Amino acid sequence: MKGKGNRKTSLWIGSIIILLIIMIPYLLYIHQNISRETKNIETFLGVIKGGYYVSVQTYIYMFFSKFVPLSLLIIWFVTNKHWWVHALIIPISVYLFQLIAVINDSELYVDEVEFIYTVPIAAVIFVILYFIRSKLAIYIGAVDLKKEMDENMKTPRKIG
Numbered sequence: 167m168k169g170k171g172n173r174k175t176s177l178w179i180g181s182i183i184i185l186l187i188i189m190i191p192y193l194l195y196i197h198q199n200i201s202r203e204t205k206n207i208e209t210f211l212g213v214i215k216g217g218y219y220v221s222v223q224t225y226i227y228m229f230f231s232k233f234v235p236l237s238l239l240i241i242w243f244v245t246n247k248h249w250w251v252h253a254l255i256i257p258i259s260v261y262l263f264q265l266i267a268v269i270n271d272s273e274l275y276v277d278e279v280e281f282i283y284t285v286p287i288a289a290v291i292f293v294i295l296y297f298i299r300s301k302l303a304i305y306i307g308a309v310d311l312k313k314e315m316d317e318n319m320k321t322p323r324k325i326g
Contacts, residue, residue: 172305176309186241190237193233193234194234197223204222207222232261242254247310
């Protein structure tokens with residue numbers, strides 16, 4: 167009975183991750199539903215202002231042009247089981263810093279950041295992502311173990 171519960175949980179987590187991967191890129195098109203002349207938009211989260219970008223449409227475009235790759239890189243990092251996954255921390259930290267610069271609309275040039283500023287941000291994000299990854303690693307490992315056990319059960323080996 168315990169095995170079915172783990173399989174069901176693993177299926178739900180995998181399904182949610184797949185849905186996120188499919189749906190997140192569509193966020194890049196949200197700005198097309200906003201008029202170029204709109205200066206402020208009221209949402210249930212509060213008022214979104216164009217700020218430095220003047221138009222809310224431009225601000226939303228810039229925000230999601232940083233948020234979408236950042237979120238997909240985070241999903242990739244959290245769900246990856248290979249040793250080179252740590253290399254993803256660098257682009258994650260760069261996109262995070264650029265996203266913060268977009269939110270803090272006082273920045274004059276959003277994409278011109280110095281790498282050294284991303285190091286403290288990367289350290290904090292690194293710890294958070296490792297915590298999440300350690301929680302999901304159990305499910306990733308269980309799927310690999312199940313595949314290996316299924317293969318071993320299909321081809322019995324003779325001892326002797």
